Amino acid sequence: MTSPSYPIVRLRPNANARAIRHGFPWVYANELVLDRRSKSLAPGSLAVLEDADRTPMGLVTVNPNSKIICRMLDRDPEEEINAAWFGARLQRALAHRARLYGDTQAHRLVHAEADGMPGVVIDRFNDVFVIQPNAAWADTHFDALVAAIEAASPNPTIVKNGTGRARKLEGLEETLEVARGDVAGPVGVEMNGATYFADVLEGQKTGLFFDQRENHAFAARLAVNARVLDVFSHVGGFGLAALANGAAGVLSVDSSEPALELAQRGAAAMGLAPSFTTRRGDAFKVMEALAEEGETFDVVICDPPAFAPSKDALERGLRAYERVARMATALVRPGGYLGLCSCSHAAELSKFRNASARGIGRAGRRGQIIHTGFAGPDHPQMPQLAESGYLKAVFFRLDG
Template sequence: MTPSPLPVLRLKPKTKPQAIRRGYPWVYANEVVTDRRTRAMSPGTIALLEDADRSPLALVGVNPNSKIIGRVLDGPDAAHPDQAWFAARLRKALSLRERLFPTPFYRLVHAEADGLPGVIIDRFGDIAVVQPNAAWADALLADLAAALAEVTGVTTILKNAGGRGRALEGLDDVDAVLLGAAPSAPVPVEMNGATYMADLMGGQKTGLFFDQRPNHAFASGLAQDARVLDVFSHVGGFGLAALAGGAVSAQCVDGSEAALDLAEQGAARMGAADKLTTTKGDAFEVLTALGEETATFDLVVCDPPAFAPSHKAREAGLRAYERVARLAAPLVAEDGYLVLCSCSHAADLSAFTGACLRGIGRAGRRAQLIHTGQAGPDHPLLPQLAESGYLKALFFRL
């Protein structure tokens, strides 16, 4: 057998390789032999992962500066990733999205679940926004961008460097235009009958949250003739979907003036500007003030940022979710609906549901759980990686 020309990352004798063989995509730093040669690998190095007996396991991207020292890319006999390798992965990802969606507005690549660990790609028609949140992908970004243009035909590719994962990998936070020219205005995106304005250069994440699409649709189905409150609204995700579903009014609450301005632009494009109001402020303070006013709504949605982005933050995050539920529940009219969301992978569905029910109970309300939502199918789960199923949306009737 010809020795591999690649450097080697080797598991410790007590580290069992079964998880990797069964599809687990991460290798942790405390699971490998971190000798001088391992520590000398530059972030982004492509290496051969071996078990303790020197049997090849996988091709991995290495970052000695990360707790996740290795990310599984391919089988042990695969060639070093190049443009053709990326193109093959992207064609698989594209074939799924083209079957699912009639227009090219979706998450094209959902990291590990699409075979590109740490890589997020959202598509906005002829524009793609890439988040290379792992060192191996950042090092091979030119090949990735070339393959992306080849496979999809997009004419503009933007690098978004604002992901939390990049900081954990020790990567820069510098955005860039990799192909074409940056859009000079927000991009309109139509989903579920609503129009959203996505700021691809200065907005949160890649500019829009495609993951909530099916949950927006379910909420829209509850919104006929409803008065709606959308808290942590970003660019009007649930509020605009509710207006598309026949709501008589929607109030969007967010801490970002820019996001609320985009919500207003979206409502205007829908011909619903007169039905939308916006409130800039701290969500907890606004919820408290509305409670003191004894305001009520037929549909209340709270879709906060990740309160539990890590295991260390889990308990504090669950308390925050409980507080949201406690403050929001009194605002829901009798037989109205309360939607509570979490994008925290560290708080699983059971724990998040428990926190929400505690908050609703502390508010003196009784609840029926009528629907549990997750991310749309353009955000597939890798079954071996629980973290890929991060989004939860609970629909209660109070």
């Protein structure tokens, strides 16, 4: 077989070639020689990356419109990116998830760089696969990826969810389509003994946050016979897990009525609807109202959106996390539990933990950290890429 012929892009002499050789998967625009030829490459093009001494380093995808101008695809500079290439990576990802979850087919199947597909996220909801192609190369090779999924799973439904901030950073247009099969409505899945319904077309991101699976399970251990408040609940993440594990009652708070309706549907599917209530509104206003009403709970969980999506937003985001902690603390009964989450990669653990502790202190309470959680093992991290370790969940037991 003839090896494919790829153009060559080259690192500047001051680029950190050693880090790339040791596994760092990105090349930033200021590290690459940007001559007329490299600038003319179409977004999503494949190229051989060379160091400043013209030694090949691997096969990369190039996007001149992105600050991350190159993403490493394969250490073999002559590799061909086709359905077989995708299939090998899918099989490796499938084997890992099968070891984790057995026959349960509701999980993050591909977690971008950590699973060898830079910028590509695939969430699996039984026979429904939701793909987020967040890098230009994934758009240009989308058909090959679909073919690999079809080879691995009979009669799949495949959704292309090309929406969100990541695509904007790549200079890509938003798109949303059912690429294969049909989606008749929300998809039901089981997780931690609870039933969830995900809107894979109109819901937030792919429709369900599998990354919180392990943190849901820990919170559920605290919830036996407890009254639980789940703030920023989406489709019932923490609340439904608590309900399935014997919570006496759950109140879920979210600004999205469709999300709360799906949460109620999950509670009904478990036969536990009488113990599950919802309250729609701005989370801060609802927490303020609950405090004014004198409401308290044994367990309070807050899983807000990313308040610090970038370094520029870090200080503002930390103030928001502190505010969440302060307001939520007022709703926790003496000796109760408070779980606080952040999905902002810019707010690393110590900064988030300190902001949370300040909020608890400002509420006039003291607490002990009993558990720190992260994304589950179906969301593997690249040790060279700090951005892949975005999720933190810190659980406190509060004093009187």
